[in-house]
Amino acid sequence: MSTVFNFTFVPWFRSVAPYIHKFRNQTFVVGIPGEAIAAGKLPNLAQDLALIQSMGVRLVLVHGFRPQVNEQLAIKGQSPKYHNGIRITDSVALDCAQEAAGQLRYEIEAAFSQGLPNTPMAGATVRVISGNFITARPVGIIDGIDHQHSGLVRKVDVPGIMRTLDMGALVLLSPFGFSPTGEAFNLTMEEVATSVAIALKADKLLFMTEVPGIRMRPQEPASEDNPVDTELPLAQAVQILADAPPGLEPTDTAFYLQHCVKACKGGVERSHIIPFAVDGALLLEVYVHDGIGTMVVDEKLEELREATADDVGGILQLIEPFEKDGTLVKRNRTEIERDIGHYTIVEHDGVIFACAALYPYPEAGTGEMAAVTVSPQVQGQGDGEKLLKRIEQRARIMGLQSIFVLTTRTMHWFLKRGFVQVDPDWLPEARKKKYNWDRKSMVLVKKL
Structure with missing residues (x-):
């Protein structure tokens, strides 16, 4: 091993140690959009999440499936329908969502089951447990549009999730919820992740996103060294949201920011917007002083x-x-x-x-x-x-x-x-x- 490597690795590892101590036994909710999985980022994300879990962090992973559902619809000769950014889930779209969720859960469980020698997953034992932890209600009729099988989170089974985390497992949630009558509703990953983070009183909510983060002063040109604001006080995040047009697309400023603001107002002190395009972005955000994305911080009074x-x-x-x-x-x-x-x-x-x-x-x-x-x-x-x-x-x-x-x-x-x-x-x-x-x-x- 080269001396240069020793001199870079040792100080780096020492600098990470305080964060390892700080986050042990904390609960993180991580939202991964279907776009990240479609872009081939799942294997590395699974390795990074396994590493974070091995350092004592309790993880809830919520996956999205927007592009995968649209792909299934295209196979069936159908086009996706939205109203104000919310999918209108008819019976065909509900079938497509169930197929996409089943396939993605299989892929995610497979990614966490890898254990080949000489890979980051060697020796890792990550138990992935899914379940009917979300009770949902219908979105209903808005502006005269019936959203059919699209739903919103009504209740989170906090004791059930906590017991699963206490067992040392990673909890995997699909954006589905069920009514007390057994009816399935298609939800959004962003709403499920935010609702779960608030209900669990999570220490962090982290969204892996297509955008690199948020700029406090978007009218100013971003510099190469500082393309985003790494820390955004809640009050300023609220102001940016008020000035931004409604976020209907994942690349819109308001799209993820609105959920970060909601989480912070709901008691989650730190919410993060992290670019999935950067390999290791999750580790950089959690264990490096300045991070890589934008952290929305509730500074209370x-x-x-x-x-x-x-x-x-x-x-x-x-x-x-x-x-x-x-x-x-x-x-x-x-x-x-x-x-x-x-x-x-x-x-x-x-x-x-x-x-x-x-x-x-x-x-x-x-x-x-x-x-x-x-x-x-x-x-x-x-x-x-x-x-x-x-x-x-x-x-x-x-x-x-x-x-x-x-x-x-x-x-x-x-x-x-x-x-x-x-x-x-x-x-x-x-x-x-x-x-x-x-x-x-x-x-x-x-x-x-």
Whole structure:
């Protein structure tokens, strides 16, 4: 084994370890559309899901079958019929859906049963259990259109799914539900996955999609480094949804985003939109710090946002005690008003509880994270982490390669989060001129 490989593999594996610990015994609901299976992505997805399950994650997999049903309809000389994005399921379409579901369940179970030596599935034992876990009701007549055998989720058998997960099995759900009278209804993968995630109080809902993710500001051109917003606060996701036309196709902005928003509002704190075209996208999203797709996050009453002129008073009030005891360098109101565009804040119920500023030095490819403050009332609740993540995100958008801080008292907090100490001479020339040699601040740098 080459030394180069050792040097890349070991730090990478160590960096993944915190996520392995964090997600053990958590419940993930994963929605895989029929398009991903039609594109030949099932074998690798099964390998990645088996790997995630082997690290202690409890998995519910919901498959879609839109293209497969349309293929069956074409064989029978029929065309698919939709109204407002919902399939109108007549008796022929219901037969096609049942045939497609049977075939796909067979293919999925086969994919999880592979165990050839020298493959990622060698030694893996993944028990796949399906069942009648979904009770459904008819969509009914909308705008005078009878949707016939198309349905909506009425109830999820939570105890049944939980018992199956407790056995160590992977739960596989087709987009079908049954009424108490035994009638079958054709559902959508997206609605089933969302309803199940909410009912189970899942830790994550992950959709494998044809789109790479969501942009917070779709009017801005996507950069090669940052084609999507990797983290989207729920409030902003709601706004994007309000501005977007109805999402009737899987490639429309609103199509998956509406389900992510519904899940977050229903208590699923994190919902993900991940491109199935990228091999290993599921692993990259779950186990790499910034992920690859878009994660919609419910920040509840707390809002993480860029500061405005109205926040100057709140920021001054927050940082004043820390300036008095010498933790922070004193800043006057005029300075903060001038630099307010550099600030990010965490606000709880209208009160600012944390802030940080990013001063870019583009000529040196770096930026200073300054005025980092978390109110004593909320310290230890993760607001510092959220600020750091947002500042890193802002720095990346600006094309910076690193961020640095100057500190006299909180160096350990930064060292634990990937910063390393450097000599003050490392500082960009413009910042070095303002360095207070009497204060003897430590300079800590983090590569992005």
